Amino acid sequence: MIPLPAATLDTIFVSETPEGIALQLRPAGVMARSYACLIDALLRFVVIVAAMAVLSAMSRFGMGVFLIVVFALEWFYPVLFELMPGAATPGKRAVGLRVVMDSGLPITPAASLVRNLLRSIDFLPVGYALGLVMLLVRPDFKRLGDLAAGTLVVHGRSAHLDGPLPDAEPAPPARPLSTREQAAIVAWAGRAARLTPERLEELAALAGPITNGAAPGSHTARLAGVAQWLVGRR
Amino acid sequence: MTPLQFEADYAPLWAELDAALTHVEAGRKRWSVSLRKRPAQTAEPPDAARLAALYRAACEHLALARSRAYPVLLTSRLESLTERAHQLIYRRTDYGAARLAQLFLLDFPNAVRAHSRYVLVAGLVFGLPLVLLGLATYFDPGFILTMHDAQTVHSYEQMYGPGAHSIGRDRGADSDWMMFGFYIMNNISIAFKCFASGILLGVGSLFFLAYNGIVAGSLAGYLTARGHGETFYSFVVTHGAFELTAIVLSGAAGLRLGHALLAPGRRTRRAALELAARESAVLVYGVVAMLLIAAGLEAFWSSASWIAPAVKFAAGGVCWVLVIAYLVGQGRARTAAAGAARED
Secondary structure, X not given: OOOOHHHHHOOOEEEEOOOOOEEEEOEOOHXXXXXXXXXXXXXXXXXXXXHHHHHHHHHHHHHHHHHHHHHHHHHOHHHHHHHOOOOXXXXXXXXXXXXXXXXXXXXXXXXXXXXXXXXXXHOOOOOOHHHHHHHHHOOOOOOHHHHHHOEEEEEOOOOOOOOOOOOOOOOXXXXXXXXXXXXXXXXXXXOHHHOOHHHHHHHHHHOOOOOOOOOOOOHHHHHHHHHHXXXXXX | OOHHHHHHHHHHHHHHHHHHHHHHHHHHHOOOOOOOOOOOOOOOXXXXXXXXXXXXXXXXXXXXXXXXXXXXXXXXXXXXXXXXHHHXXXXXXXXXXXXXXXXXXXXXXXXXXXXXXXXXHHHHHHHHHHHHHHHHHHHOHHHHHHOOOHHHHHHHHHHHOOOOOOOOOOOOOOHHHHHXXXXXXXXXHHHHHHHHHHHXXXXXXXXXXXXXXXXXXXXXXXXXXXXXXXXXXXXXXXXXXXXXXXXXXXXXXXXXXXXXXXXXXXXXXXXXXXXXHHHXXXXXXXXXXXXXXXXXXXXXXXXXXXXXXXXXXXXXHHHHHHHXXXXXXXXXXXXXXXXXXXXX
């Protein structure tokens, strides 16, 4: 198997399923989670103000309900939303994050409770300072609550960098290619739509020995042909 | 086999898996976005065994595609398919009343007994200051001024003193509800902090336990010395059965976290912490339930001045016996039977 360079270079968190395939989770870093946290804080603030406006009309009974609302928002708002199908608070959803177990599975109630109760410790001494330090020093971006609960906050959807291969006349490579070389050429072709023609040509020119005899300026077409040949078009 | 041939051979399977997943996912989301228009349900609900077989096939294809370095577009398509299926197939579905019953009939009392050493330590850290400060302020009521300022002491004395309309505070008729809300917010927050701060090597839990013991003990000793004992104890005895026990249990859960970090045994610190958090979370569930009961009792029963103190003492005594019997005995027989069955 081709080793995934991402595993060492990137912050991708690999977890293996019982079927023996490696799920690649992409933990979310400080900025994404700060935005999510900010949106959630604003949302809760709005709800509290609205609850106050409505319930203050109901004297002391309203006050009691208001206190319960404040309590529930403080401790159970994240737990509730993390256990719903999206596994994310509205703030996280807006940023495209969700919470999963280390195994990539949906979060369990116990894990959600633990990670959100320990929020009060990550908050110490002020403004999530401890959580921030943890996020900055750990490659998997776990705060204390995530460590204890065994959870990860991951990006829900990743950008698709690779598209279909560009059309070209299939052409065999000038010499036999190793698996890694084949993978590199096919990956190059997959990114054709995202690169400028000049850059594409520049990269294709690096594979000169393979597109042997291509005229300057036609490396792209030749190498795309090799890519087509490699995926099986004859 | 070339990538194109591979795709041509197996694409129908992937499409079938995709359709089945879409079908199930739409069904799951229905209750949360019922206002939105539902996608037309064309296919029959997928057969679970077929879905599992398709999932395993897709996993196999993904492994092949990766090891043969097929185009990224192909592998990422398989990745997203297997990821979705993985989420669906391994999701837990055992929520509901049965799970809740199992939690409170079996798991919670079992967890308390499994953590008996932590419960003992937490009980001592809470109980010793309570007794010591209680005795200190009983024999020297002025000593309470080292813990509380004169204003607070005065207000406590008014609450529990003779002539108070309702005990524990000065209030009107509908403030039962207000105090219910207050007790929920205040007491459960304290219990949560007591648990969570255990991750600071247990120091936080020890602090919260001792601090609460000191406050409660000094107050009890002072009010007893001032002759308000009957009012005060008849107020606290019923909800105290749930509240004091719950604080001790949340402290025990916190100590478990701290102990896992200090002495992880043969696990890594991280694995020990994860295990401790998973097991002590069961305690926290129970603590929440007990504190909800306590808040209800405290707001609507303990403070009612029309109930004679003798009745409150009797009810409180029954509650203490029930709580302790529940924690010590509930589920023991069933657990032992299950253990014996496993050994056979």
